[in-house]
Amino acid sequence: MSEDKKNGKQNKTVKPFDPMTLRGVTVRNRIWLPPMDTYSALAQDGKPTPFHYQHYVSRAMGGFGMIIMEATAVAPEGRISPCDLGLWDDGQMDAWRWIMADAKAAGATMAVQLNHAGRKGSTGCHAIGFDGQSVPEEQGGWRTVCPSANAYGSLARPRALSVDEIHTIVDQFRDAAWRAMNIGFDAVEVHAAHGYLLSQFLDPLINERDDEYGGSFDNRVRMLVEVVDAIRSVVPDTMPVLVRVSATDWAAGGWDLDQTVELAKILKAHGVDLIDVSTGGLIPDVTIPVKPDYQVPFAEQVRSRAGIPTTAVGLITKPKQAKKILKSGAADAVEIGRAALRDPYWPLRAAHKLDVPVEEAPYQPPYLRGAFR
Numbered sequence: 001m002s003e004d005k006k007n008g009k010q011n012k013t014v015k016p017f018d019p020m021t022l023r024g025v026t027v028r029n030r031i032w033l034p035p036m037d038t039y040s041a042l043a044q045d046g047k048p049t050p051f052h053y054q055h056y057v058s059r060a061m062g063g064f065g066m067i068i069m070e071a072t073a074v075a076p077e078g079r080i081s082p083c084d085l086g087l088w089d090d091g092q093m094d095a096w097r098w099i100m101a102d103a104k105a106a107g108a109t110m111a112v113q114l115n116h117a118g119r120k121g122s123t124g125c126h127a128i129g130f131d132g133q134s135v136p137e138e139q140g141g142w143r144t145v146c147p148s149a150n151a152y153g154s155l156a157r158p159r160a161l162s163v164d165e166i167h168t169i170v171d172q173f174r175d176a177a178w179r180a181m182n183i184g185f186d187a188v189e190v191h192a193a194h195g196y197l198l199s200q201f202l203d204p205l206i207n208e209r210d211d212e213y214g215g216s217f218d219n220r221v222r223m224l225v226e227v228v229d230a231i232r233s234v235v236p237d238t239m240p241v242l243v244r245v246s247a248t249d250w251a252a253g254g255w256d257l258d259q260t261v262e263l264a265k266i267l268k269a270h271g272v273d274l275i276d277v278s279t280g281g282l283i284p285d286v287t288i289p290v291k292p293d294y295q296v297p298f299a300e301q302v303r304s305r306a307g308i309p310t311t312a313v314g315l316i317t318k319p320k321q322a323k324k325i326l327k328s329g330a331a332d333a334v335e336i337g338r339a340a341l342r343d344p345y346w347p348l349r350a351a352h353k354l355d356v357p358v359e360e361a362p363y364q365p366p367y368l369r370g371a372f373r
Contacts, residue, residue: 004333007162014326016319016347017356020065020333022273022309026236027109027333029358030326031347034276034313034335035113035189035244039083039125046073046086047095047131056099059340060108063347063358065333068189068242068276071115072195074172077142078116078197078203081125082135087114088175088192093183107359111187111242112180114173114231118197119146119158135343145176147201148208153284166213166223174220174230188235189242190227194281198224199246202263203282205254220244221263225270232271243267247298250286257301263304264306274309274332275302293325300330311335319350338354 017029040051056067061234073079086092098302103110117123122141128258134156135141145165146158161169192198200206201223207214213222224243231241247260264275277299280288288294295314303310312331316322322334340346351358 014332015356016322016334016354017351017358018324022187022240024236025109025240027065028107029063029347030333031064031322031350032066032311032333033059033064033068033340034311034337035068035070035191036337036341037080037084038079039127041083041085042127044082046076046084046088046092047083048085048099051098052085053102057102057106058344060103060106060110062340063343063351063360064108064336065347066111066187067103068111068113068335070368071113071117071191072176074114074116074176075169077145078118078121078169078172080115080117080196081123081128082120082123082140083127084117086174086177087112089165090179093179094184094296096207104184104186108126109186111189111240112185113189113191114176114180115191116169116172116197117144118200119144119150119152119155120195121145123155132369139327145197146280147206147214150206150208152195160209160361163211163213163282170223170230173227177231178234181239186229187240187242188231189244190224190231191244192224193244193246193276194279195246195283196225196281198304199255199282201210202245202259203249203255203275205249205251205283217259217262221266224263225266226266228270228272240273241271242274242276243272244278246281247277247295247302248279250280250288251283252284257298260298261305262304264302268306268308274311275299275306276304276311277331278313292317292321296325296330300328303329303331309333315338319353322350322352 018025075088083084121144144158145161149160151157249255292315296312299310299312311333313335317339
């Protein structure tokens with residue numbers, strides 16, 4: 001947990017460029033890059049490419065405090081699309097190291113989001129077609145899985161997981177976290193949001209099981225807690241573990257804020273250091289009131305009621321907006337998503353607009369001399 005927020009309460013003097021400490025890791029500021037899938041592992045082997053290098057290292061040089069790399073599959077059949085990144089095999093590890101070394105040299109704290117897509121897997125992307133639809137098995141897709149055999153929208157119908165398969169996936173999360181640690185990541189994030197497998201178990205509108213992984217609240221959160229425990233068993237005590245959740249599915253009778261708060265309390269007790277608060281993605285065709293700051297109140301409620309640090313994300317696009325969120329105590333860090341896709345140097349530009357002196361990317365001495373002419 002953040003050392004300056006032992007009980008999850010915010011000091012209202014916190015500013016965007018104040019450092020933040022989680023366990024043994026100090027992040028240089030409170031402006032973070034959220035995980036956003038680029039669907040660009042075009043060899044379909046899960047390995048990062050030169051595109052991923054320039055994408056992440058440029059944003060490290062641009063001043064982001066923590067960079068949470070995109071949804072990274074813990075198994076081949078856990079990918080959202082065939083072009084997702086992966087950490088399901090030791091042979092993938094070396095391909096990550098050059099990104100890690102240079103992004104950290106530029107001052108960023110590096111995390112990776114570990115994911116299993118469940119029923120929302122085997123979908124198309126810009127590189128292979130079938131955008132937003134299931135990729136046929138004969139064209140490189142695969143049979144998807146879910147707590148129960150119900151489909152998401154028009155995607156292919158999944159099959160229900162057996163208990164033994166659930167245990168195997170828990171082990172896959174553990175092994176992927178071990179690989180991430182040995183690559184050099186500073187933190188890991190568990191993806192339990194946006195309708196992917198772990199959030200499918202949480203939601204009573206999706207999870208129709210009648211065994212120890214379905215039905216009651218305690219049963220529905222069981223797999224996520226087991227994943228967290230498994231990861232904590234292989235990473236050091238100094239390594240932060242984050243969990244991304246959808247605080248609501250925006251559907252009547254489904255997953256909601258009160259359940260999220262109770263989950264956050266449990267996760268905190270099991271060694272989770274921060275909740276990355278988002279919403280939606282679980283149930284198709286729901287109405288979401290999208291506007292600036294629309295998810296901030298959820299981060300604030302989880303933070304204040306569960307006593308755990310949170311991040312806020314979603315249409316946070318302006319420096320003064322980020323400053324106001326942090327000052328209000330709604331969250332401990334803000335995540336800049338689509339605005340960061342447009343501008344890798346968003347934090348440095350924000351520092352200038354807020355009149356905050358920050359260390360910029362290194363320049364060669366002749367250019368530094370020229371600045372004083």
